[in-house]
Amino acid sequence: MLRIRYEAQETVKLVGAKIMASRQFQEADLQTHHHVTTVARHSFRVACICFCICHFLYVVFKIRTNWQLLIVCALLHDLGIIGRHFKYASNSECYTKHPVDSVDIADSLLGGLDDTARDIIGNHMWPVTPTRPRTIEGFIITVADKYSAMTDFIPMNHRQMLVEAAIL
Ligand SMILES: [Fe+2]
Numbered sequence: 001m002l003r004i005r006y007e008a009q010e011t012v013k014l015v016g017a018k019i020m021a022s023r024q025f026q027e028a029d030l031q032t033h034h035h036v037t038t039v040a041r042h043s044f045r046v047a048c049i050c051f052c053i054c055h056f057l058y059v060v061f062k063i064r065t066n067w068q069l070l071i072v073c074a075l076l077h078d079l080g081i082i083g084r085h086f087k088y089a090s091n092s093e094c095y096t097k098h099p100v101d102s103v104d105i106a107d108s109l110l111g112g113l114d115d116t117a118r119d120i121i122g123n124h125m126w127p128v129t130p131t132r133p134r135t136i137e138g139f140i141i142t143v144a145d146k147y148s149a150m151t152d153f154i155p156m157n158h159r160q161m162l163v164e165a166a167i168l
C-alpha cells in the first residue's frame with residue numbers, strides 16, 4: 001500500500017513536472033479548497049488516486065487506460081477555481097462553471113486539448129453537473145475527485161505543495 005502511494009507520487013511529479021512548475025499551478029497552491037487544503041494539493045492527490053485506480057484496473061482486469069493523460073488532466077482539472085470569489089457569484093455557479101474555465105486554462109497551457117482531455121476535465125464534476133463522461137478516464141477522475149474531496153481534511157493530505165517541497 002505504501003509502495004503504490006510512493007510510486008504514484010513520484011510518477012505524478014515526473015509526468016506532471018511541466019504543469020506543476022507553471023505559474024497557474026503555483027497560484028493554485030495559494031487558493032484554499034474544501035476549507036482545509038489548496039487547489040494544487042487537492043489536484044496532486046486526485047492525480048495520484050487516478051494513477052492508483054489505473055494501476056488496479058490493469059493489474060486485476062488487464063484494462064488499459066491513458067494514465068499519463070489522466071495525470072496531466074487531473075493536475076489541471078480545478079485550475080478554473082483560481083480566483084473563484086471574484087469570478088463566481090455563488091458556490092453553485094462555481095460548481096457548474098469551473099470545469100469549463102479549467103478546460104480553457106488547460107487548453108492554453110498545453111496548446112490544445114484532444115477530446116479525451118476535454119471529457120476528463122470538462123465532465124469531472126458529474127453527477128453534480130449533468131453531462132456524463134464518455135471515456136473510462138473521464139469516469140476515473142469523477143471517482144478520484146470525490147474520494148479526494150472526502151479525505152482532504154486528513155492532516156497529511158492538506159499540506160501546501162510549496163511547504164512540502166521545502167520540507168523534503
Ligand atoms: Fe472540480
Ligand SMILES: [Fe+2]
Pocket residue numbers: 042046077078145
Ligand atoms: Fe477537484
